[in-house]
Amino acid sequence: MSSTMPQIEAPQIVACTVSRDVQNFDLLIEDMEDALGESWGDLSFAEALSFFGQPESQSLELIALAVDATDEENLVLMGEIITQAKAQGLKVILIAEDMSPAALHSLLRQGADEFVPYPLPEGELSAAIDRLRADPEETLTPAPHAPQLKSGTNKDGALIVVHGLAGGTGATTMAVNLAWELANADKKHPPKVCILDLDLQFGSIATFLDLPRREVVYDMLSETETMDEESFGQALLTYEDRLHVLTAPPEILPLDIITSEDVKRVLDVARNQFDYVIVDMPSTLVQWTETVLSNAHVYFAMLELDMRCAQNALRFKRALQSEELPVEKLRYVLNRAPKFTDLNAKSRVKRMAESLGLSIDVHLPDGGKQVTQANDHGTPLSVSAPKSPLRREFAKLAASIHDLKNDEAKAA
Ligand SMILES: Nc1ncnc2c1ncn2[C@@H]1O[C@H](COP(=O)(O)OP(=O)(O)OP(=O)(O)O)[C@@H](O)[C@H]1O
Ligand SMILES: [Mg+2]
Numbered sequence: 001m002s003s004t005m006p007q008i009e010a011p012q013i014v015a016c017t018v019s020r021d022v023q024n025f026d027l028l029i030e031d032m033e034d035a036l037g038e039s040w041g042d043l044s045f046a047e048a049l050s051f052f053g054q055p056e057s058q059s060l061e062l063i064a065l066a067v068d069a070t071d072e073e074n075l076v077l078m079g080e081i082i083t084q085a086k087a088q089g090l091k092v093i094l095i096a097e098d099m100s101p102a103a104l105h106s107l108l109r110q111g112a113d114e115f116v117p118y119p120l121p122e123g124e125l126s127a128a129i130d131r132l133r134a135d136p137e138e139t140l141t142p143a144p145h146a147p148q149l150k151s152g153t154n155k156d157g158a159l160i161v162v163h164g165l166a167g168g169t170g171a172t173t174m175a176v177n178l179a180w181e182l183a184n185a186d187k188k189h190p191p192k193v194c195i196l197d198l199d200l201q202f203g204s205i206a207t208f209l210d211l212p213r214r215e216v217v218y219d220m221l222s223e224t225e226t227m228d229e230e231s232f233g234q235a236l237l238t239y240e241d242r243l244h245v246l247t248a249p250p251e252i253l254p255l256d257i258i259t260s261e262d263v264k265r266v267l268d269v270a271r272n273q274f275d276y277v278i279v280d281m282p283s284t285l286v287q288w289t290e291t292v293l294s295n296a297h298v299y300f301a302m303l304e305l306d307m308r309c310a311q312n313a314l315r316f317k318r319a320l321q322s323e324e325l326p327v328e329k330l331r332y333v334l335n336r337a338p339k340f341t342d343l344n345a346k347s348r349v350k351r352m353a354e355s356l357g358l359s360i361d362v363h364l365p366d367g368g369k370q371v372t373q374a375n376d377h378g379t380p381l382s383v384s385a386p387k388s389p390l391r392r393e394f395a396k397l398a399a400s401i402h403d404l405k406n407d408e409a410k411a412a
Helices: 022-036 045-052 055-059 069-087 101-109 124-133 171-183 215-222 229-235 260-273 289-295 307-322 343-356 369-377 389-411
Strands: 015-018 040-043 062-068 091-097 114-117 158-164 193-197 237-239 243-246 276-281 298-303 330-337 360-365
Touching (some): 015 045, 022 040, 022 062, 022 091, 040 045, 045 055, 062 069, 062 124, 069 091, 069 101, 091 101, 101 369, 114 124, 158 389, 171 243, 171 298, 171 369, 171 389, 215 229, 229 260, 260 276, 276 289, 298 307, 307 330, 307 343, 330 343, 343 360
Parallel strands (some): 015 040, 015 062, 062 091, 158 276, 158 298, 193 243, 193 276, 330 360
Antiparallel strands (some): 237 243
């Protein structure tokens, strides 16, 4: 076997090994030949990612991802390969040598279907391939959780936006956890909640909720003119059957690939169907930022206590004011806010707010490693760290938003 792209002339390639170098796994080569004859190829990690999207990959049924201790440094890449393979409807057999239990756990959580240790026990690879082939149904339905939306529903949902004023300020963490707490805000009459990842390039909601990024999202976004509840619904996934999610598309796209009109149509259909629509925005200001801001009920601007955030906040406010946009919808959120016992830092916060001429309405504490762990495991904080002080703040914020909406509904 060559280490280039698999050839698709007869015999048709139905499987591929994916590894740093397949020569490190010579027993795997033998077993693949025994199980599949000539109908398999081998790919490096980088080749695999570019191969999945191509027409030549259509005939593939499964990949055998072979990894050893050295690859632990590249867990994120391995995870991405599994996610992309699953998004294509491929089965994934994980073959691992000397991997730590934590690394194995994380790869299996990403959706690998079978696990076989290396060196391969006699007959195990063929047995795994047979099992996967006997279970073709799942392969044909890469979106088992695609929800059904009702046409014509008119909920007039509240639009809540989160926008990080600098990279890494915690905007996605807030969007995901606020959405999840809102979805759980009323046990008897759970509100319908949808979260939209409009950070089209590096949106990480899919990662934080352990969901695949699918091509159908791109299809929906590029054809909003003909979009209806059904096609919008098909682009959504559900998390734990309670939160509807529009992830970012699989490929990195230019932010201006969607227009203000596209965004308005998506927001309208989402607000018709859901009580709450949460939007995660890119940090960069784009042509359609204005559309989102003018339709928002509340627009959270996320910052931290440092100079870059202070300066960005000032520039952000000025940019909106010069366009006469509704700055009164902005609510500034300070993430990793100092503890109230830290008087020195507290006075820095006060000075920052004064000098910027804005009020900081929400203070979120540092939640430590638990937060990144929850995000990496693809679970909201209330699932993996319910006692986290950060989670408590999200729950409080969700409760106050939900109370406000109920009061308004009663008054109307
Ligand atoms: N309050 C917090 N306490 C501890 N860790 C946090 C907190 N908020 C966010 N984090 C961690 O900081 C990192 C960045 O968070 P996140 O991805 O939510 O930020 P972002 O503003 O969406 O970033 P990006 O600019 O990439 O979109 C993540 O690893 C997250 O787990
Ligand atoms: Mg983000």
